[in-house]
Amino acid sequence: MLQQLLNDHVLDGKNPYKCYDLAKEYDRLEQGAMAVSLYLKAADLSSDPELQYKCMIGIARCYERKENRGYTVEGALLDAAALLPMRPEALYHLCKHYELKAEWKRCLFFANLALQPEEDMGENCELGYPGWIHLKYYQALSKWYITGQQDAKELLFDLKYKHKLKGLLKDKVDRMIKTTYFPTAIPYVSNDIERFKFPFHGIETIPKNNSKHFQDMFVLSALEGKTGGTYLEIGSGDPFEHSNTALLEKFGWKGISIDLSEALCCKFKENRINTVICADAMQINYEDLFSKHCVDNVIDYLQIDCDDASMGVLHKIPFNRYKFRIITFEHDSYRLGTAKKTAAKELLLKHGYVIAVPDVKITPDHPYEDWYIHPDLIDLPKEMKKVKESNFVWDYFMEEL
Amino acid sequence: MHDLRHHGLVHYALKRGGSIHPIILPKALTGETGIMNPSIFLHDGRVLMNVRHVNYTLYHSEGKKFPHAWGPLQYLHPENDISLTTYNIMTELNGDLEVIHAGRIDTTELDTKPTWNFIGLEDGRLFSWDDRLFLCGVRRDCYDSEGKGRMEMQEIEYVDNRWKEVARHPIKAPGDDGTYCEKNWMPIIDMPWHFIKWCNPVEVVRYDEESGDTITVHLDESKFQEMPRDLRGGTQVHPIGNGQHMTITHEVDLNRDVFHRKDGHYNHRILIWDAEWNLIHYTTDFHFLGSQTDPTSGQEYNIEFATGMAFLNGNVLIAFGYQDNGTFILKMPEEEFFDFVRRC
Numbered sequence: 127m128l129q130q131l132l133n134d135h136v137l138d139g140k141n142p143y144k145c146y147d148l149a150k151e152y153d154r155l156e157q158g159a160m161a162v163s164l165y166l167k168a169a170d171l172s173s174d175p176e177l178q179y180k181c182m183i184g185i186a187r188c189y190e191r192k193e194n195r196g197y198t199v200e201g202a203l204l205d206a207a208a209l210l211p212m213r214p215e216a217l218y219h220l221c222k223h224y225e226l227k228a229e230w231k232r233c234l235f236f237a238n239l240a241l242q243p244e245e246d247m248g249e250n251c252e253l254g255y256p257g258w259i260h261l262k263y264y265q266a267l268s269k270w271y272i273t274g275q276q277d278a279k280e281l282l283f284d285l286k287y288k289h290k291l292k293g294l295l296k297d298k299v300d301r302m303i304k305t306t307y308f309p310t311a312i313p314y315v316s317n318d319i320e321r322f323k324f325p326f327h328g329i330e331t332i333p334k335n336n337s338k339h340f341q342d343m344f345v346l347s348a349l350e351g352k353t354g355g356t357y358l359e360i361g362s363g364d365p366f367e368h369s370n371t372a373l374l375e376k377f378g379w380k381g382i383s384i385d386l387s388e389a390l391c392c393k394f395k396e397n398r399i400n401t402v403i404c405a406d407a408m409q410i411n412y413e414d415l416f417s418k419h420c421v422d423n424v425i426d427y428l429q430i431d432c433d434d435a436s437m438g439v440l441h442k443i444p445f446n447r448y449k450f451r452i453i454t455f456e457h458d459s460y461r462l463g464t465a466k467k468t469a470a471k472e473l474l475l476k477h478g479y480v481i482a483v484p485d486v487k488i489t490p491d492h493p494y495e496d497w498y499i500h501p502d503l504i505d506l507p508k509e510m511k512k513v514k515e516s517n518f519v520w521d522y523f524m525e526e527l
Numbered sequence: 528m529h530d531l532r533h534h535g536l537v538h539y540a541l542k543r544g545g546s547i548h549p550i551i552l553p554k555a556l557t558g559e560t561g562i563m564n565p566s567i568f569l570h571d572g573r574v575l576m577n578v579r580h581v582n583y584t585l586y587h588s589e590g591k592k593f594p595h596a597w598g599p600l601q602y603l604h605p606e607n608d609i610s611l612t613t614y615n616i617m618t619e620l621n622g623d624l625e626v627i628h629a630g631r632i633d634t635t636e637l638d639t640k641p642t643w644n645f646i647g648l649e650d651g652r653l654f655s656w657d658d659r660l661f662l663c664g665v666r667r668d669c670y671d672s673e674g675k676g677r678m679e680m681q682e683i684e685y686v687d688n689r690w691k692e693v694a695r696h697p698i699k700a701p702g703d704d705g706t707y708c709e710k711n712w713m714p715i716i717d718m719p720w721h722f723i724k725w726c727n728p729v730e731v732v733r734y735d736e737e738s739g740d741t742i743t744v745h746l747d748e749s750k751f752q753e754m755p756r757d758l759r760g761g762t763q764v765h766p767i768g769n770g771q772h773m774t775i776t777h778e779v780d781l782n783r784d785v786f787h788r789k790d791g792h793y794n795h796r797i798l799i800w801d802a803e804w805n806l807i808h809y810t811t812d813f814h815f816l817g818s819q820t821d822p823t824s825g826q827e828y829n830i831e832f833a834t835g836m837a838f839l840n841g842n843v844l845i846a847f848g849y850q851d852n853g854t855f856i857l858k859m860p861e862e863e864f865f866d867f868v869r870r871c
Contacts, residue, residue, distance in 0.1 A: 128549055128551070129548075129549070132547055132549055133541065133547065136535075136537050136538050136541055136547055136816065137538060137541060137542075139533075139534060139535070139538060139816065139817045140817075152853075155551060156554040156559060157551060157552075157554075157559065157853070158554075158559030158560075158584065159557075159559055159560050159561045159562065159584040159585070159851075159852035159853065160549075160562075160849070160850075160852045160853035162584055162585075162586065162852060163585070163587065163849065163850035163852045163853060166586065166587065166588055166589075166593060167589060167590075167819070169588075169590075169592060169593050170588055170589055170590025170591070170592050170593065170819055171590060171819070178592075178593075182593065188559070188584075189584065189603070191559055192558065192559055192560060192584065192605075193558075193605050194605035194606045194607050194608070195584075195603055195605065195606065196606065197596070197606060198586065198595065198603050201595060201596050202593075205593050
């Protein structure tokens with residue numbers, strides 16, 4: 127093979143394509159120095175930007191295999207990128223180069239540039255380009271090292287859970303997630319609809335939910351997309367960010383939200399339709415509240431998320447007069463131990479509730495809530511009845527890839 | 528006449544029954560940096576060849592379309608290492624000129640701490656005198672800190688399944704030994720301890736192993752001929768009958784691009800001397816694998832260097848380096864080769 131290509135090159139010495147073929151063969155044989163000379167010769171002989179582009183990437187990859195030639199690698203890749211700036215291969219190699227040098231702003235710049243085209247061009251083995259997903263990795267990685275913020279965690283989460291990763295990339299993403307940790311929230315977005323295990327009427331209207339970990343999607347799934355439902359939300363927080371009831375409100379639900387923060391309650395009043403009460407949830411007489419607001423004795427959804435006060439609030443709910451179809455209760459057992467979880471369970475089981483989803487986890491290792499239903503009031507769809515001992519929310523709601 | 532300028536001697540040879548043989552050395556031995564300036568020699572029925580291995584990979588944009596940021600011709604060694612280090616790899620070739628054994632010459636017993644950053648014996652020509660095998664090249668790492676260079680004969684032996692340097696013979700320049708750098712002396716195969724130190728006019732010197740001195744044994748300044756460039760040493764000098772000797776020399780145009788960054792162009796030429804060391808014939812200058820030409824100035828650019836030649840079974844074998852990065856052997860029927868020499 128080499129001999130034939132060499133003869134072809136010698137006999138047609140000004141033909142850049144034959145020169146390139148010979149360069150590739152030297153490259154394949156791990157004869158990097160000679161490959162560099164031939165790639166460069168082919169690039170110089172040619173006036174075809176596509177061939178020159180391939181040559182400059184070839185040169186960069188040969189120098190990359192040697193130690194400490196970073197400046198040259200970068201230069202050859204920039205030459206390639208200048209030839210065909212919309213092609214991803216050179217940009218990918220630049221990302222890789224800057225990753226090694228921990229130059230994250232450059233890495234992000236070239237990753238974002240390469241991800242500009244809407245279409246994924248697919249991998250290109252000849253140029254050592256493994257495909258678009260690797261650019262997404264560099265985007266996430268560099269964002270993380272630049273800001274250390276949630277958006278980077280979300281990108282890494284998306285990579286791990288929304289793409290079928292293989293080999294080295296899978297290992298790298300897993301390692302990074304161990305470093306960055308999971309994002310604060312794991313949202314449902316409309317692109318996930320095909321994988322969503324418990325679709326319900328109206329799900330197609332949801333571009334993105336609001337809950338941190340699918341609580342609103344659980345309620346709507348369990349009640350099959352019910353409109354005009356009712357809720358009591360204790361510890362409502364921000365009216366939209368991580369709210370368990372904002373999406374329900376869009377489905378025509380009515381309800382009362384309670385929070386201690388004046389600022390968040392003001393924001394709630396300005397931006398939401400339903401009622402918010404700014405008060406200490408421990409100081410409220412819930413029977414009076416329900417009767418004042420003419421609340422029916424069956425309420426669709428109760429949220430209790432009051433950190434350390436959650437258990438105390440649970441005791442104040444008049445379960446003997448009011449029933450809830452669904453309750454989400456935060457026990458944070460991953461950091462507080464199981465005492466709170468156990469006490470809540472005892473109380474709720476006594477009032478006829480059963481755990482529909484125990485130990486809801488915010489990562490594969492961190493349980494923080496139990497989700498209950500009242501079996502007299504709700505019959506879960508068949509698929510939702512398959513209860514496991516613990517449930518990472520993503521795996522609970524999403525089909526495997 | 529064949530367009531040597533355009534195509535090169537290898538193209539010429541391939542059209543006339545010749546062949547080109549790439550030398551492939553394992554990555555484990557070279558780290559994929561340059562292998563170049565090979566010197567081929569027949570010894571005890573074996574085809575041996577020394578290959579110079581360096582710690583850099585030459586970047587040469589002959590066509591100037593993709594120069595390195597530092598210029599079109601750059602020696603790219605590790606960015607944290609300013610030394611230019613040479614290792615010598617001895618190879619044995621089979622009848623098809625394929626490498627059947629390759630190993631770095633072990634010099635550790637005689638190495639000293641370098642005093643300059645060009646390290647190792649460079650461009651070693653392989654030959655045998657008095658049944659002793661030598662590499663003769665230039666060493667610049669032991670005389671001072673400013674790059675003084677002297678020719679050195681490195682005596683090598685194959686012991687314990689490896690090539691080993693067993694002695695070093697530094698060679699003084701003739702006269703007061705006051706020059707800055709001596710290089711490219713060509714050993715005369717059939718005249719032990721004699722070299723052609725310079726080609727125009729020819730200067731033959733003799734090295735005395737006992738005293739370590741070098742004396743000029745032939746030099747006639749009146750024989751100087753006007754040539755386009757200096758004729759620098761290339762391969763060994765071979766007897767070709769009738770007291771005549773033949774060698775391949777090289778010539779260099781060192782020039783600058785528009786930004787005054789260095790570039791280079793190498794040519795070769797075949798020379799024949801008679802028994803009295805009169806230069807009786809020289810060929811036109813030629814390349815091996817061709818060059819690229821600046822269309823505006825006609826200036827050519829390439830880097831090639833032949834440092835070994837042998838005659839085997841009716842063929843001439845010329846070993847040459849290309850762009851300091853690759854090593855090749857051109858095999859050419861003797862008849863065609865001498866026809867080329869005669870006509871060009």
